[in-house]
Amino acid sequence: MKEYNHLRIEPKWRKIWEKKGINKTLDKTNKPKFYILDMFPYPSGQGLHVGHPRGFVATDIYSRFKKMNGFNVLHPMGWDAFGLPAENYAIKMKVNPMLMDKLNVKRYKEQISILGLNYDWTREINTTDPNYYKWTQWAFLQMYKKGLVVESDEPINWCPSCKTGLANEDLEDGKCERCGTTIEKKPLRQWVIKITDYADRLLADLDELKDWPENIKESQRNWIGRSEGSELWFNIVHSEEKIRVFTTRPDTLFGVTYIVLAPENKLVDELKPFIKNWPEVEKYRDEVKKKTEIERTTVDKNKTGLLLEGVEAKHPITKEKIPVFIADYVLNNYGTGAVMAVPAHDERDFAFAKKYNLAIKEVISGGNIEKEAYTRSGILINSGEFDDLDNEEAKTKITDAADGEKKVTYKLKDWVFSRQRYWGEPIPLIHCENCGVVPVPEKDLPVKLPKVKFYEPTGTGESPLAAITKWVNTKCPVCKGKAKRETNTMPQWAGSSWYYLRYIDPKNKKALVDKKKEKYWSPIDLYVGGGEHNTRHLIYARFWHKFLFDIGIVNYKEPFMKLMNLGMILGSDGRKMSKRWGNVVNPDDVVKNVGADTLRVYESFMGPFDQEIAWSTDNMVGSRRFLDKVWKLQDKVIKKKKVENKSAKLSETETSTGKEFEILLHKTIKKVTDDILNFSFNTAISAFMILVNFAETRPNGCSSGRETEITKSDYEIILKLLAPFTPHMAEEIWANLGHKKSIHLEKWPKYDEEKLVLEKIIISVQINGKPRATFEMPIKSTQGEVEKIAFSKEEVSKWLVGKKILKKMFIKEKILAIITN
RNA sequence: GCUCGGGUGGCGGAAUUGGUAUACGCGCAACACUUAAAAUGUUGUCUGCGAAAGCGGAUGCGGGUUCGACUCCCGCCCCGAGCACCA
Numbered sequence: 001m002k003e004y005n006h007l008r009i010e011p012k013w014r015k016i017w018e019k020k021g022i023n024k025t026l027d028k029t030n031k032p033k034f035y036i037l038d039m040f041p042y043p044s045g046q047g048l049h050v051g052h053p054r055g056f057v058a059t060d061i062y063s064r065f066k067k068m069n070g071f072n073v074l075h076p077m078g079w080d081a082f083g084l085p086a087e088n089y090a091i092k093m094k095v096n097p098m099l100m101d102k103l104n105v106k107r108y109k110e111q112i113s114i115l116g117l118n119y120d121w122t123r124e125i126n127t128t129d130p131n132y133y134k135w136t137q138w139a140f141l142q143m144y145k146k147g148l149v150v151e152s153d154e155p156i157n158w159c160p161s162c163k164t165g166l167a168n169e170d171l172e173d174g175k176c177e178r179c180g181t182t183i184e185k186k187p188l189r190q191w192v193i194k195i196t197d198y199a200d201r202l203l204a205d206l207d208e209l210k211d212w213p214e215n216i217k218e219s220q221r222n223w224i225g226r227s228e229g230s231e232l233w234f235n236i237v238h239s240e241e242k243i244r245v246f247t248t249r250p251d252t253l254f255g256v257t258y259i260v261l262a263p264e265n266k267l268v269d270e271l272k273p274f275i276k277n278w279p280e281v282e283k284y285r286d287e288v289k290k291k292t293e294i295e296r297t298t299v300d301k302n303k304t305g306l307l308l309e310g311v312e313a314k315h316p317i318t319k320e321k322i323p324v325f326i327a328d329y330v331l332n333n334y335g336t337g338a339v340m341a342v343p344a345h346d347e348r349d350f351a352f353a354k355k356y357n358l359a360i361k362e363v364i365s366g367g368n369i370e371k372e373a374y375t376r377s378g379i380l381i382n383s384g385e386f387d388d389l390d391n392e393e394a395k396t397k398i399t400d401a402a403d404g405e406k407k408v409t410y411k412l413k414d415w416v417f418s419r420q421r422y423w424g425e426p427i428p429l430i431h432c433e434n435c436g437v438v439p440v441p442e443k444d445l446p447v448k449l450p451k452v453k454f455y456e457p458t459g460t461g462e463s464p465l466a467a468i469t470k471w472v473n474t475k476c477p478v479c480k481g482k483a484k485r486e487t488n489t490m491p492q493w494a495g496s497s498w499y500y501l502r503y504i505d506p507k508n509k510k511a512l513v514d515k516k517k518e519k520y521w522s523p524i525d526l527y528v529g530g531g532e533h534n535t536r537h538l539i540y541a542r543f544w545h546k547f548l549f550d551i552g553i554v555n556y557k558e559p560f561m562k563l564m565n566l567g568m569i570l571g572s573d574g575r576k577m578s579k580r581w582g583n584v585v586n587p588d589d590v591v592k593n594v595g596a597d598t599l600r601v602y603e604s605f606m607g608p609f610d611q612e613i614a615w616s617t618d619n620m621v622g623s624r625r626f627l628d629k630v631w632k633l634q635d636k637v638i639k640k641k642k643v644e645n646k647s648a649k650l651s652e653t654e655t656s657t658g659k660e661f662e663i664l665l666h667k668t669i670k671k672v673t674d675d676i677l678n679f680s681f682n683t684a685i686s687a688f689m690i691l692v693n694f695a696e697t698r699p700n701g702c703s704s705g706r707e708t709e710i711t712k713s714d715y716e717i718i719l720k721l722l723a724p725f726t727p728h729m730a731e732e733i734w735a736n737l738g739h740k741k742s743i744h745l746e747k748w749p750k751y752d753e754e755k756l757v758l759e760k761i762i763i764s765v766q767i768n769g770k771p772r773a774t775f776e777m778p779i780k781s782t783q784g785e786v787e788k789i790a791f792s793k794e795e796v797s798k799w800l801v802g803k804k805i806l807k808k809m810f811i812k813e814k815i816l817a818i819i820t821n
Numbered sequence: 822g823c824u825c826g827g828g829u830g831g832c833g834g835a836a837u838u839g840g841u842a843u844a845c846g847c848g849c850a851a852c853a854c855u856u857a858a859a860a861u862g863u864u865g866u867c868u869g870c871g872a873a874a875g876c877g878g879a880u881g882c883g884g885g886u887u888c889g890a891c892u893c894c895c896g897c898c899c900c901g902a903g904c905a906c907c908a
Contacts, residue, residue, distance in 0.1 A: 215825045215902070222824065222904040229908080247908060260908090303906075329906045339908045347822090348906050411907060535903075605846070607833060612901080619833065622846045628861090683835070686845035693845090697863095764841045769889050771841050809888060815840050817888050 004631040006595025010728040014116060022742055023075075023118045027517055031072040035521050036063045037500055037560075039529025039537070042080040042492070043104035045089040048111045049577045050585045050599070050615060051569035055528045057600045058566065058609060058679065060117045062526065064724035065676045067118075068748035074521055075118060076503040078125035079105050082133075083492025084162055084178045087423035091456055097423045098451065101128055111587055116596045116727045118744075123506045127425075127495030132502060134446035135512040136494050137428040139544065141439050142551055144429070148194045149417070151437070154333075155264075156416050158186035163457035165190055167416040167491060169536045185289075188461050190418040191427060191488065195543050199224055199410040201557075202542055211562035213610070216534045223535040225411025230395070232340065232404040234259055234313040237321060241270055243313055246335030246409055251394035253402060254383035255342040255363035257353065259313050259324045260305065262332035263288045268308070276310040281326065288328045303329050303352045316402040318384070327352065335409050344369045364391055415540070417491060422455040422464045424489030432476035432483040441477050447485070463487040496537055497544035500524055500559060512553055519555050527560040530568065538563075564679055567611040569603070574614050585615055597726035598624045604681035604725060626685070627729060629692050630722065634733060636696075638709045662755060664694055665714060669751035672721050681725075688722065712737060717749045765790045766817045767799045783810040790816055 017023065038059050041052065056077075063075040081101045090100035105126065112119075125132055143149050157166045161181035165188050170177050195202075203224045206217045229248035236243065243259055261268055263285045268275075275281055284306045305327030312321045329348055330339050343353035343360040350373035353360050360369055365381050367374020380389045386398060399406060418427065426447045428440035440447055450471040455464050465487040466472060476483040498512070504521045505513045529537075538560075545559040570576060571583025578584065590599045602623035607613040668691045675684035695710050695718075716737065723730040723743045734743035758779055763786055765773045773795040777786055787808070790796050796818075803820035810816050 213826095218825050219903045225904075225907070227907070245908080249908080327906095329908095331907070334907050336908095341908090346908070348908075351906090409907080411904080531902075605833090611827090611834095613833075616833075616847075619847050625861095626846085682833090683845080686835070689845055762841075766840080766889065769887090771889095774841055807888065811840065815889080817840085819888050 004628055004729070006597065006728070007592070009732045010114075010116065010591075010596055013728045013731050014113070017118075017742070017744075020742070022744060023120050024122060025074050025076075025120045026072065027520065029072045031070055033074065033521055034063070034066045034071040034526075035074045035500075035524045036066070036526045037075075037503075037524050037528070038077065039527070039533060040078045040080050040496070040499060041108060042083060042085050043101070043108040044085040045093065045100065045104050045107075046579070047107055048587055049569075050587050050590060050603070051577055053112070053115050053587055053599070054569055054603045054609075055530070055566040056112065056115065056117055057603050058564075058681065059526070059528050060115075060727075061600075061604065061681065061724040062676060062679075064118055064727065064744060065748065067744070068720070068723070068746060070747070074123075074503065075120065076123040076125075077112065077117075077119040077121070078123075078499060078503065079108070079127065080492065080496045080499070081105065081126055081128045082424050082490075082495055084164075084421070084423075085492075087421060087455075088162070088178070090423070096451075097455060098128075101126075114588065114591050114596055115600065118727070123503050125499060125502050125506050127499065128449075130446045130448050131507075131509070132499075133425040133495060135502065136425050136490065136498070137440075137445050137447060138442060138512060139498060139548065140490070140494070141428055141442065141445075143193060143547060144439055146547075146551070148197065148547070150192050150194060150414075151189065152192045152414075153187055153189055154192075155185040155187045156190060157183045158188065160184055160459075162421070163459040164420045165416055165418060167493075168413045169415075169493070169539070170491070186461070188418075188420075190416055191429075191486075193415040193417050195415045195540075196410055196412055198543050198546055199226065199412050200408070201546060202412075202539065205542075205546075205558055209558060209561070209563070212560075213563065213565060216531070216538070216563060216565065219534045220539060223412060223539065226408060227410075228406070228408050230399040230404045231336065231407045232316060232399070232402050234316060234322070234340070236271070236274075236324075237312040237314055239271070239274060241267065243267065243324070243338050244336040245338045245340045246407060247340055249342065249345065249395075250399045250402070250404060251380065251389075251391040252342040252345045252363050253315075253317065253340070253398050254380075254386070255344045255361045256315060256322060256340045257343060257359040257361055258341045259322055260327045260330045260339050260341050260352070261308075261324065262330040262337040263326045263328055264332040265326070265337040267338070268326060271308065271311055274310045275308050277306075277308070280306060281308065284326065291328065303327060303348070303355060305329070305352060305356065307356075316404070317398075323358075325352075325356075333413065334411070343373065345374055347373045347375065349373070412539075415543075417494070418488035419491050420461055420463045421457055421489055422449075422452065424491065425449070425494055426465065427486040427488055427490060429486040430474060430476060430483045431486065432479065432481060434481050435476055435478045435483075438476055438478050438483070444477070449489075463489060465489070493537060493540045497540045498548065500527075500541075501548075501554065512548075515553075518553075522554060523556045523558060524560045526562045526564065528564045528566060531565045534565070565610050567607070567609065567613055569606075570612060570614045572615050572617070577615070585617065590617075590620075594620065594624045595627075595728070597729045598627055601626065601685060601725055605685040607682055609679045609681060623685075626689055626692065627726060629696055630718070630726075631729065631733065633692070633695060633710055633715060633718075634736060636710050637712050637715050637737070661694060661710075661714070663758065664691055665717060666751040666755035669717065669721065669749050670756065673748070673751070676724070685725070688718075688725075691718065719743060720746050720749050761813045763790075763813070764815050765793070765796050766815060767796070768819055769817075772796055772799055779813065781813075783808075783812075783816070786810065786816050 036059050038055055059075060063073045066073045086101060087097050090097040127133060157171055159166055159176040159181050161179045162176060171183055175182055203221060203226055206220060227248055229246055230250040232245050234243040272278060305325045308324045308326060311324045313324050315322055341349040343349040344362045345364055361382060362369045363380060363382050364374060364378040366378035377391050380386050380391060380394050386394050426449055428445060428447045430438045430440060432438050450468055452468055458464055472484050472487060474483050474485050501513045505517045508514055541559060545554060546557055548554045549557045571581060573583050575581050575583060602620040605623055668687050671687040672684045719730045719734055720743060730743050760776045761779050762774055763777050764771050773793050775789060805818055805820055807819040
């Protein structure tokens with residue numbers, strides 16, 4: 001037997017597999033389909049570290065397993081190459097993003113390829129390929145035509161470092177998710193997609209995603225942030241103006257003692273003629289503007305505000321006059337940008353009322369409003385005809401009485417879709433001097449991103465594309481008059497919102513995806529990726545998919561049936577792998593030193609798949625040792641010759657590795673099968689180790705003196721089970737055993753239920769709850785038989801001396817429990 | 822503050838419907854092989870008392886249910902994630 005040399009074996013087999021095309025997926029087979037997908041990476045130029053392959057390895061194991069179980073598996077890979085990370089890296093390296101993209105993809109692909117992953121590279125996609133983004137632009141145009149795309153001048157999140165506007169989803173704690181710079185508010189002309197039109201469906205359909213982890217669904221529910229309430233109107237005394245408020249507690253309407261407007265609320269400007277302290281109002285608004293989003297939204301007991309002198313609102317039912325404030329604890333972009341303040345029953349209003357010495361009127365009984373706001377439910381008081389009502393009941397009645405309207409609001413914001421950056425899909429709209437905004441005709445798609453010399457962001461609020469006059473100036477498709485192209489580009493999330501559909505039909509020139517093919521492959525059976533996408537990509541993609549469903553492009557209303565989050569692999573110091581900490585481990589080095597198969601086994605074995613875990617090169621030796629053991633078993637395979645010597649007619653099946661081994665083998669088949677299905681790769685590896693340790697040390701049951709042996713067929717079962725985990729080594733040994741066809745085309749081993757039934761079982765005797773003895777019994781032993789043995793045991797009888805047995809309990813094949821006085 | 826996870830040896834982590842807690846791996850120790858080391862193999866390795874046999878204790882803390890609890894229930898503490906002056 002040759003030494004296990006991964007450097008010789010691994011590249012050899014990868015070449016052969018590629019030549020034979022064993023990873024190619026066919027669209028038409030008589031097999032059931034299985035579509036398994038990794039979140040595709042954005043090639044940033046740093047290259048992969050050992051954390052990235054964790055998910056790729058998992059989907060690879062799973063897809064190989066599915067293939068061996070007779071499924072037609074689609075397992076593709078591609079590149080999410082537009083967007084800020086790639087562009088910022090290109091700028092830093094002073095290389096044009098178009099060129100950088102090619103270099104990065106090449107590097108990523110090399111790194112991924114050496115892991116022995118079974119991707120069908122004939123379906124590779126890249127979001128920056130004009131043949132791809134043609135369809136991103138096409139889908140955008142369909143949204144435009146359906147009125148889902150609107151132009152807006154509202155202040156948006158602006159990253160002063162990336163010099164672009166960002167969507168709410170691109171923020172993390174008020175900072176740019178990409179570069180960590182604090183976000184400013186900046187009014188900017190921009191295109192916005194009305195994703196909020198889909199908020200209710202995005203929320204409701206989560207309930208149908210039975211195979212999504214609860215935490216992801218919960219994150220999305222939080223993000224969408226649905227809240228039910230009422231919209232109420234407060235007339236302003238001596239004015240035509242009305243204040244519109246949103247409240248979840250219309251039942252507390254009688255407790256309103258003041259109204260608060262967000263300082264930015266346009267209504268404040270409308271009320272200028274009535275406001276006597278206007279200079280102060282302007283001053284306050286300036287102060288608020290200076291505050292960052294973080295300062296503004298940090299929970300802060302020290303609330304500030306300003307009374308609008310001269311303005312009074314009228315209570316919709318009692319017609320009492322109510323003072324009106326502006327205060328920055330009210331946000332302009334949620335609800336109506338105005339609240340009715342009920343200090344007795346809202347903590348923020350309570351704090352504000354205390355500070356400015358405003359009236360606190362109790363209308364729900366049950367609390368102590370001298371001390372704190374009472375925010376729970378109760379019976380109405382001080383509410384006129386509504387007294388004694390239950391507050392839930394009062395919600396509807398008071399809303400009706402006040403001429404209000406039941407309403408639902410969401411925290412989810414519309415999707416800011418413009419980026420003032422070069423490296424993205426051009427937005428396919430044209431601004432015509434006569435016709436206004438005109439969509440690019442579909443036949444003219446794609447609107448190609450021009451090659452440019454200067455691609456740095458301008459910071460002026462214009463994309464670098466605005467300077468390419470040759471590209472910008474165009475003819476209006478309607479009136480043929482002078483027109484200019486839209487120069488903003490799409491966000492990175494655009495291309496990734498539907499890429500999974502393109503793998504189904506990557507070369508289609510006539511449609512986003514062929515309908516028949518889509519029907520066959522959709523939906524995605526299993527989607528694997530990092531938790532950082534839970535409220536970003538996964539919301540956008542679900543939205544985009546629902547839109548495509550509405551216009552009849554796809555057949556299912558949800559794209560991803562089952563979802564798995566993978567836990568990040570941290571550096572050995574427990575910190576995120578980063579150049580900054582010097583804790584990055586490169587997969588190329590690991591593959592070189594111990595082999596891709598060892599890396600795959602180690603990443604499977606290190607811990608539960610969805611859990612964050614620190615890398616340990618030291619621990620990895622255990623995985624390599626395991627592979628060495630499997631390899632060495634080759635020497636212990638019972639030679640055919642030996643069998644034939646005994647009798648020419650003896651078939652191989654008549655020799656066996658041993659009864660005990662056989663039971664363990666079948667247990668292992670079951671365990672590994674179940675564990676792969678559950679993504680419990682760590683316990684699957686553990687089961688392999690137990691089996692291989694046993695095969696190596698205790699063959700032939702417990703007989704001693706005989707040489708360690710394993711039958712060829714038993715060894716082959718182990719190899720087939722192992723093939724998804726260690727594709728190269730399994731293939732090499734398989735070939736060594738004389739097979740000409742690839743092991744990856746073999747069928748997955750089946751376990752025999754009967755073999756799992758043990759002949760003997762271990763019984764534990766517990767006396768007063770403490771385990772005192774264990775012994776083997778034949779399976780199906782009766783209580784009487786077990787007791788007979790138990791009472792004959794010294795470990796048992798010594799506890800019963802001088803005691804009375806009060807109770808006996810027998811759980812068959814497990815426990816005999818005895819209770820004494 | 823609300824919501825969702827989680828807390829088990831020196832370390833990563835196992836444990837089916839409640840039924841022998843600590844599988845598997847790392848590390849460590851001793852032994853074998855070796856001139857030696859590495860590699861490999863064997864044995865041991867939760868903890869207290871004890872020479873040993875053995876006896877007791879332990880799954881974040883405190884209670885409860887049960888013959889029996891890592892597992893179920895109640896109340897806390899801590900860690901991670903999502904949301905958050907959201908009206």
